[in-house]
Amino acid sequence: MTLSQSLIVHYGSTMNCNDIDTRIGARIRAERESRGWSLTDLANRASVSRAMVHKVERGDSSPTANLLGKLSGAFGLSMSTLLARAEMAGGNLLRRNDQPIWTDPETGYIRRQVSPKSEMPLDLVEVTLPAGEEVPMPASAYAFIQQLIWVLDGSLVFDEGDVRHELQAGDCLHLGPPADCVFKNTGQVPCTYAVAVLRSG
Secondary structure, eight states: OOGGGSEEEETTEEEEHHHHHHHHHHHHHHHHHHTTOOHHHHHHHHTSOHHHHHHHHHTOSOOOHHHHHHHHHHHTOOHHHHHHHHHOOOOSOOOGGGSOEEEOTTTOOEEEEOSOOOSSSEEEEEEEEOTTOEEEEOGGGGTTEEEEEEEEESEEEEEETTEEEEEETTOEEEOOSOOOEEEEOOSSSOEEEEEEEEEOO
């Protein structure tokens, strides 16, 4: 079974990847149409192909973390906000078994939305990056946010533009100005880290 065929836990139940792909695709289309953009407009703003945007909106293709970063940046949203709008219900309490989980089909990167949906400009996310994998993210994904990375288990190499940070369990990094970044797990075991995202608006 491939990663894109695996099951994702969603709101305490199992949900096929095609279902979450459809929800994400519908959210991306809604964000695009609310701005009056064509498929070509979004593709140009995100620096991706029009065909790829079309496939993602239709739920025909599982978006990678890198692609979602580019699309959310084009919308002026954090990736956390974009996914939360696609995934989450309301309520002040979000129990662990109900926290939405999304898996990157390319790397197996697992993203858990920890914080409940609210009007607070803060998102809290838990990420598990498998051993030997890396996830690049464009500078546009960080243009509208401030972010902290707190390593909970394992080790993480984080390339922030031309600067490399080697983080161990317990280390916490405040990201600087927007830059192309790469999250890397060069170790032999999965790395789990928390991301606190403060939105500017």
